[in-house]
Amino acid sequence: xxxxTTVLSELIKKAEATRPARMEKARKGEHFPAxxxxxxxxxxxxxxxxxxxxxxxxLLIGPNKGMELPEEVxxxxxxxSRLNTKAVDLKKADYETDLLVxxxxxxxxxxxLVAQExxxxxxxxxxxxxxxxxxxxxxxxxxxxxxxxxxxYFHYLDVIGxxxxxxxxxxxxxxxxxxxxxxxxxxxxxxxxxxxPSGRMxxxxxxxxxxxxxxxxxxxxxxxxxxxxRDEARNRDxxxxxxxxxxxxxxxxxxxxxxxxAVLYNLETKEYYVVRAKAVVVATGGFGRLHIQGFPTTxxxxxxxxxxVMAYRAGAKLQDLDSTQYHPTGAIFPEQNVGLLITEKVRxxxxxxxxxxxxxxxxxxxxxxxxxxxxxxxxxxxGKGVVTPTGRFGVWLDSPMIDxxxxxxxxxxxxxxxxxxxxxxxxxxxxxPMLIYPTLHYQNGGxxxxxWSRTGIDGLFSAGEVAGGVHGRNRLMGNSLLDVLVFGxxxxxxxxxxxxxxxxxxxxxxKHVEDFNKEIEAAGIRSxxxxxILLPDYAPDHVKARQIV
Amino acid sequence: MAEEKKLxxxxxxxxxxxxxxAKMIPIYIMGREYVVPETLTIMKAVEYAGYSYVRxxxxxxxxxxxxxxxxxxIGDYRLRSGLACQTVAEPNMIIMQLPFFPANRPGYDLExxxxxxxxxxxxxxxxxxxxxxxxxxxxxxxxxxxVMDYIALMKRGDLKGAAxxxxxxxxxxxxxxxxxxxxxxxxxxxxxxxxxGKYILPKAAHVKKRVDEVRSGKYEKMLDELMSxxxxxxxxxxxxxxxxxxxxxxxxxxxKDTKNL
Numbered sequence: 001x002x003x004x005t006t007v008l009s010e011l012i013k014k015a016e017a018t019r020p021a022r023m024e025k026a027r028k029g030e031h032f033p034a035x036x037x038x039x040x041x042x043x044x045x046x047x048x049x050x051x052x053x054x055x056x057x058x059l060l061i062g063p064n065k066g067m068e069l070p071e072e073v074x075x076x077x078x079x080x081s082r083l084n085t086k087a088v089d090l091k092k093a094d095y096e097t098d099l100l101v102x103x104x105x106x107x108x109x110x111x112x113l114v115a116q117e118x119x120x121x122x123x124x125x126x127x128x129x130x131x132x133x134x135x136x137x138x139x140x141x142x143x144x145x146x147x148x149x150x151x152x153y154f155h156y157l158d159v160i161g162x163x164x165x166x167x168x169x170x171x172x173x174x175x176x177x178x179x180x181x182x183x184x185x186x187x188x189x190x191x192x193x194x195x196x197p198s199g200r201m202x203x204x205x206x207x208x209x210x211x212x213x214x215x216x217x218x219x220x221x222x223x224x225x226x227x228x229x230r231d232e233a234r235n236r237d238x239x240x241x242x243x244x245x246x247x248x249x250x251x252x253x254x255x256x257x258x259x260x261x262a263v264l265y266n267l268e269t270k271e272y273y274v275v276r277a278k279a280v281v282v283a284t285g286g287f288g289r290l291h292i293q294g295f296p297t298t299x300x301x302x303x304x305x306x307x308x309v310m311a312y313r314a315g316a317k318l319q320d321l322d323s324t325q326y327h328p329t330g331a332i333f334p335e336q337n338v339g340l341l342i343t344e345k346v347r348x349x350x351x352x353x354x355x356x357x358x359x360x361x362x363x364x365x366x367x368x369x370x371x372x373x374x375x376x377x378x379x380x381x382x383g384k385g386v387v388t389p390t391g392r393f394g395v396w397l398d399s400p401m402i403d404x405x406x407x408x409x410x411x412x413x414x415x416x417x418x419x420x421x422x423x424x425x426x427x428x429x430x431x432x433p434m435l436i437y438p439t440l441h442y443q444n445g446g447x448x449x450x451x452w453s454r455t456g457i458d459g460l461f462s463a464g465e466v467a468g469g470v471h472g473r474n475r476l477m478g479n480s481l482l483d484v485l486v487f488g489x490x491x492x493x494x495x496x497x498x499x500x501x502x503x504x505x506x507x508x509x510x511k512h513v514e515d516f517n518k519e520i521e522a523a524g525i526r527s528x529x530x531x532x533i534l535l536p537d538y539a540p541d542h543v544k545a546r547q548i549v
Numbered sequence: 550m551a552e553e554k555k556l557x558x559x560x561x562x563x564x565x566x567x568x569x570x571a572k573m574i575p576i577y578i579m580g581r582e583y584v585v586p587e588t589l590t591i592m593k594a595v596e597y598a599g600y601s602y603v604r605x606x607x608x609x610x611x612x613x614x615x616x617x618x619x620x621x622x623i624g625d626y627r628l629r630s631g632l633a634c635q636t637v638a639e640p641n642m643i644i645m646q647l648p649f650f651p652a653n654r655p656g657y658d659l660e661x662x663x664x665x666x667x668x669x670x671x672x673x674x675x676x677x678x679x680x681x682x683x684x685x686x687x688x689x690x691x692x693x694x695x696v697m698d699y700i701a702l703m704k705r706g707d708l709k710g711a712a713x714x715x716x717x718x719x720x721x722x723x724x725x726x727x728x729x730x731x732x733x734x735x736x737x738x739x740x741x742x743x744x745x746g747k748y749i750l751p752k753a754a755h756v757k758k759r760v761d762e763v764r765s766g767k768y769e770k771m772l773d774e775l776m777s778x779x780x781x782x783x784x785x786x787x788x789x790x791x792x793x794x795x796x797x798x799x800x801x802x803x804x805k806d807t808k809n810l
Contacts, residue, residue, distance in 0.1 A: 128604075129615065131613070132607045132608075132613060132615065137610055145759070146755055147755060149793060149803045152763070152768040152772060153768060153771040153772065154790065156772055156775055157775070157783070158790075160783060161783075161787035161788075165780050173773075176772070177769065180763050181763060183756055184756050184757065184760045187746070187752065189659070189746075189747070190659060190743030190747035192712065192742055193746070195753065197751070199751030199752050199754060200753055200755060201753045201755070202799065205795060210790040210793065212793050223612050223719070224716075227739060228743060231740075235656045235658065237656065245603065245604070267603050298610070300607060300608050300613070301609055339609075339610075350795070416717055417611070417717065420717075421635065424635060424636075425637075535602070535603070537601070538601070539599060540596070543599035547599075
C-alpha cells in the first residue's frame with residue numbers, strides 16, 4: 001500500500017507474519033488473557049495520564065474548593081466572566097420561553113423533544129450548528145439490554161465495574177433501565193439500525209461488556225442518531241426555536257437563586273441577548289478541546305467546557321471532573337488523521353493490538369482506561385512502539401483480521417466511514433493495519449446531577465457529557481450515546497414538570513457572576529483570560545506574534 | 550533520556566507536526582495567497598494561515614458536514630469539492646468553503662403519513678422527479694455517494710435502495726448547491742431514510758418485548774438490590790459475570806444463570 005512509508009511497510013510484514021497463528025486462535029475463541037482486577041489497578045496507576053500528579057491543582061474557590069483538577073480545567077473555571085455584567089440590561093428579556101436548552105447535541109435535542117411533547121415552548125441556544133457535538137462523532141454504537149440473554153441487571157454490572165465502582169449507583173440504574181426504551185424510541189423515530197432480515201437488532205460486544213448489546217448504524221451510529229433527532233426537532237419548529245451560533249455565556253438566576261435564563265452571545269454580530277425561561281437545561285458537552293496534558297483529541301471543535309464554567313459560577317457542584325477518558329485507539333498516521341477516533345467496533349469485530357514485532361500484548365477489549373494504559377505501557381515502558389515519520393509513537397490495530405474472521409467485504413460494510421477516511425490516503429484498512437495511540441476522548445465527570453438530571457439549583461437541569469456520575473471514573477463504549485438520550489429525556493421531562501409549576505416574574509440577576517469575579521480577586525488568582533472560551537485557539541505562533549489587537 | 554523524548558512527542562494538542570523538512574506550498578484562500586507546509590488538510594492549512602473558524606468547522610473528523618469546500622487548481626477549468634477537514638491542501642489550490650447553503654426542507658409528521666411513502670415523497674419533494682440526470686451531484690459529493698443514483702431510485706419508488714445508498718450522507722449540502730434542477734437531495738434523502746427506518750425496515754420484536762418488561766417495573770427490584778449491596782459483593786458479581794461468546798447468535802444464546810434476566 002502506497003499510503004505507508006517503506007519503513008512502515010516493512011514493519012507491517014512482521015504483523016502479517018504472526019497473523020495466521022493469531023487467526024487460528026481467534027477462530028477457536030481463544031483470547032490473549034485479560035488483566036486481573038489487581039493488575040488493572042496497578043497498570044492504571046503506573047501508566048494512565050489521570051494518575052499523574054503533575055499538571056494538576058486544587059480549585060481555590062467555589063462549591064468544590066479543594067477539588068483537584070487538571071490545570072487546564074482549573075484555570076478555565078477560575079477565570080473571570082467574559083461578560084461585562086454592568087452592560088447587560090436584565091429588565092428587558094429579548095426572548096421569553098418556557099424552557100431554555102443550552103447545547104444542541106444529543107442530550108439537548110432529546111430534552112427539547114420531550115419538553116415539547118409535554119406542551120412547552122422551547123428555545124435552544126447552540127454555539128455552532130444544530131447537531132454540532134460529540135454525539136455526531138460517536139461511531140460504534142449504543143448499548144441497551146434488549147436481547148433475551150441479557151437484562152438491565154447485567155448492563156448495570158458492566159457499567160459499574162467498568163467505572164471501577166465509582167459511579168453514582170442511581171444514575172447507573174437509570175441509565176441501564178431506560179436503555180431499552182431509548183432503543184425503542186430511536187426505532188420509532190425511523191433510525192436505521194443494523195438489523196437481521198427478521199428485524200432483530202444486530203448486537204456486538206464492546207470493551208468491558210459481558211453481553212453483546214451494542215446496537216449500531218454502520219460506523220456512524222451517533223451521526224445517524226443526531227440527524228434523526230435534528231430532523232424531528234425541525235418538524236416541530238413551531239415550538240422548538242433554534243438559535244445557532246449563539247452560545248450561552250452566563251446563566252441568569254432570579255432573586256430567589258433559581259435558574260431563570262441565560263445571556264446568549266451572537267458569535268457573528270457580537271450582540272448579547274437576555275433569555276428569560278422558567279427552566280434551564282445545560283447540555284453543552286465535554287472539554288476535549290482543552291487538550292488536557294497536551295493530548296490530541298477526538299472531540300468536536302466546540303468541546304470547551306462552557307457549561308461547567310457557567311454552572312459552577314451559578315453554584316452547581318462538580319464531581320469526578322479530574323477523570324478524563326483517553327480512547328485507546330486514536331489514529332496517529334497519516335498525520336492528517338491524527339486524533340481521529342478509531343471506533344472500538346474495530347476491536348469488537350476481532351482486530352487485535354500488536355507491537356512493533358507483530359506480537360499481541362493485551363486483551364483487545366479491556367475497559368478503555370485499562371486498554372489505554374496497556375498501549376502506553378507497551379510504547380513507553382516496554383519500548384515496543386512503532387515510530388511514525390513525524391515522531392509519534394503507537395501500535396498496530398490489525399484490521400485485516402476482520403474480513404478474515406467475518407468474510408470478505410465486512411470492513412467496507414461495517415466500517416464504511418473509517419474505510420473511506422484511510423482510503424483517501426491510500427491505506428486500505430481491510431488489507432493493512434492502522435497505527436494508533438490513546439487520544440483524549442471523553443470527560444468522565446462534570447456537573448453533579450441526580451437520576452432525574454437535577455443539579456441542586458432549582459430549575460437547573462443538566463444532561464450528557466457535561467454532567468458527571470453516570471460513568472464514574474471510566475465510561476464503556478456505547479454508554480455515552482445512551483447517556484445523552486436517557487438523561488436528556490429525563491431532563492426534558494423534569495424540566496417540563498418544573499416549568500409548569502414554576503412561579504415567574506421575579507427580577508433577573510447576574511449577581512452570582514459578580515460575586516464569583518470578586519472571589520477570584522479575593523483568592524489572589526491572577527487569571528489572564530476570560531471564560532467560557534467558546535472556541536479553541538489554533539492560531540499558530542507566527543501569526544499571533546504579528547496580530548494587532 | 551529516551552523516555553523523556555518519547556513523552557515529549559505526545560504533547561502536541563491539535564497542532565500539526567509537519568514532517569521534517571516539509572516543503573512550503575502556495576494556496577489561495579478565497580483568492581488570496583498564503584504559504585503553508587505541505588501535507589496539511591485544507592482546514593489546518595487555513596488555520597495555519599491565521600484564520601480562526603466560527604462557521605465552516607465542526608467535528609474535524611469528516612462526519613458532521615460543516616466544512617464542504619469547493620476548489621480549483623490554477624490553470625485547470627475543473628471545479629472540485631471535498632471536506633476541508635479531510636482534503637489535503639495542494640499547491641496552487643484556490644479554495645472557497647461553503648459553510649451554509651439554503652435547502653428546501655418541508656416539514657412533515659412521521660407519525661401521520663397522509664399516503665404511501667413514495668406518494669409522500671412526491672408530495673413533499675416534487676422537484677426530485679425533475680432530475681435531469683446530469684450527474685453533477687455525484688461528482689460533487691465529498692463522501693463519494695452516487696447521489697444521482699439514489700435520486701433515480703427515489704423516482705422509481707425504491708425507497709429502500711435510496712435510503713441505503715444515501716446512508717453515508719453528512720448533509721454538507723454541496724450536492725444541492727450545484728443542482729441545475731434545484732433539488733435539495735440531502736434533505737429528501739433524510740426524509741426517505743426515516744420513512745425506511747420506521748415503516749419499511751422490519752421492527753425488532755425483542756425490543757418491544759423488553760420495553761414492556763421495563764415498563765412493568767420488572768428490573769427495578771433487581772437494580773435496587775444491586776444498588777444497596779456492599780461494594781465487595783457487587784465486585785464479586787462483576788468478576789463472576791458469564792461472558793457471551795463473541796460469535797454467539799443473537800437471541801439464541803442464554804447464560805447458565807437466568808435468574809436476573
